[in-house]
Amino acid sequence: MDLQERFARLRAEERTRVPPFRVQKRPKRRLAWALAATAALVLLILIAQPRRTTFSNDDRAAAHSVAEWQPPTEFLLTTPGSELLFTTPRIPDLKGITR
Amino acid sequence: MTVSFAGLVHGAGVSYDGAPNATKTRATVVNRADLEQQLEQLHPASYAWALGVCGRDPDDAQEVLQETYLKILDGKARFDGRSALKTWLFAVIRRTAAARRRLRWLRELRFVIGDVSAVPDGHESAERRVIHSEETSALLRALQKLARRQREVIELVFYHDMTIEEAAAVAGVSVGTARVHYHRAKQRLLAELGGRA
Amino acid sequence: MKWLSLLLLIVPLSAFGQQQDDPIGRYLLPPELVMSHSEQIALTEKQRALIKSEIQKMQAKFIDLQWDLQEQTGKITQLLQQAPADEGKILEQADKIMGLEREIKRSHLALLVRIKNALTAEQIARLEAIRRTK
Numbered sequence: 001m002d003l004q005e006r007f008a009r010l011r012a013e014e015r016t017r018v019p020p021f022r023v024q025k026r027p028k029r030r031l032a033w034a035l036a037a038t039a040a041l042v043l044l045i046l047i048a049q050p051r052r053t054t055f056s057n058d059d060r061a062a063a064h065s066v067a068e069w070q071p072p073t074e075f076l077l078t079t080p081g082s083e084l085l086f087t088t089p090r091i092p093d094l095k096g097i098t099r
Numbered sequence: 100m101t102v103s104f105a106g107l108v109h110g111a112g113v114s115y116d117g118a119p120n121a122t123k124t125r126a127t128v129v130n131r132a133d134l135e136q137q138l139e140q141l142h143p144a145s146y147a148w149a150l151g152v153c154g155r156d157p158d159d160a161q162e163v164l165q166e167t168y169l170k171i172l173d174g175k176a177r178f179d180g181r182s183a184l185k186t187w188l189f190a191v192i193r194r195t196a197a198a199r200r201r202l203r204w205l206r207e208l209r210f211v212i213g214d215v216s217a218v219p220d221g222h223e224s225a226e227r228r229v230i231h232s233e234e235t236s237a238l239l240r241a242l243q244k245l246a247r248r249q250r251e252v253i254e255l256v257f258y259h260d261m262t263i264e265e266a267a268a269v270a271g272v273s274v275g276t277a278r279v280h281y282h283r284a285k286q287r288l289l290a291e292l293g294g295r296a
Numbered sequence: 297m298k299w300l301s302l303l304l305l306i307v308p309l310s311a312f313g314q315q316q317d318d319p320i321g322r323y324l325l326p327p328e329l330v331m332s333h334s335e336q337i338a339l340t341e342k343q344r345a346l347i348k349s350e351i352q353k354m355q356a357k358f359i360d361l362q363w364d365l366q367e368q369t370g371k372i373t374q375l376l377q378q379a380p381a382d383e384g385k386i387l388e389q390a391d392k393i394m395g396l397e398r399e400i401k402r403s404h405l406a407l408l409v410r411i412k413n414a415l416t417a418e419q420i421a422r423l424e425a426i427r428r429t430k
Contacts, residue, residue: 007257021142053344062355063327
C-alpha cells in the first residue's frame, strides 16, 4: 500500500467520527502573570544554556543522499568499452611479456 | 434620486469567484453569518487537521477547534484574503494548538490559576475515538515518530491534498523549508512502513 | 630482476588507476566520514555548528533543485515519446536539465570545500588515514 492510499484510508476512517459543528463560549482563564513571566524567564535561561551541537540522523541522511545522487543524464556517459579507460591490467594479464 | 452606497460597503455582500469548491476561493467575508457558514463547510477538514495537531486526541482537537472558531468569530483572528480560507484557517488551528501546548506546560508547573473544567467527558471521548484499521494504525505509529513540523507538512500534503506552498503557509515556514520537511518525512515514513511513495 | 622491474611498473600503474577512480574526490572528505569520526578528530563546537549548518543549507538547495529537475525531466520524457522526436526542443530541454545537474554538483562541491576549510591540517590528516583503512 502506498502512502497516498494509507492516508486516504486514514481520512475515510476519521470522517466517520466528526463531531457536529458548534461554537460555544468558554469561561476565561486567569493567569498568574507574575508567575507566568517567571516561568518564561526560567525557560529563556534554560534555552540560552550552551548546548553541544550533535549530528542527527537527518544530517547523515542528507549528506548520504547527495553523495549517492545520480544525475538523470548519467546514462549519456556510459559508452561501449569505457571500462578499459578506468581499470588497470592485473598481473596475470601480463603473462605474455617476455624480456 | 439619491443612491446609497452604504449597502455595498457595510452590507452582507460576499464576493466569490464562483468556484464550486469554496475551500479554494479567495473570498472576502464581511459578516459573521457568512463566516460561520464557511467554517461549518470546512468543519470536517478542520476537525481532521485539529486531530493531527493534537496527537489524535479527540477532546483536545475539539477544544482547539472551539477556541479557533471563537477567535475567528470574535474578530481576534482576521482573514485578509491573501491565501485561501482553508489555508488560513488551518494556520490558525495550528497556532491555537501550539498555544494550548505551552499553556498546558505552564499549568503543569502550577503557575496558572485557571478553569480546569476542560476535563474530558469520558463517554463522549470514547464515542469520538476512531477505530483504526491495522494499516492506518501503522501509519499513525510511524507519524508519531516524525518531528512535529515533518508530521504537519506530510499530513497537509497527503491527508489534506495541499500543495507544498499551501502546507508551508499553514506551517509558517518557507517553501524551501517545507520541502525539506516533506522530503525527510516521506523518507522516514517509507522506511518505517516499507511501502512505495 | 625481471620481477622487480615488473613490480616497479605495476605500482605506479595501480596508483594511476586509483587516481583515475577519483581524481578530484580524493582531495575532499565526505561529510559522513567527518560526522562519524567527530569525536576522534575532536571537532570543536564551532566546527560542528558550521558543518551542520552547511549540510542543512545544502540539503535545502538540493531538494529545491531536485524538484525542478523532476519537473524538467518530465518534460523531456514527453518530448522523447513524440514521433518524430524534435531534436531542437529535446536538446533545449536537456540544457535545462544539465544546468540543474550542474547546480547540484556545484552545491555539493561547495559543501565539501567548506567542510575541508573548517578542519585543521591535523584533523584532515587523521580523517585521510581513517579513510585509507576503509
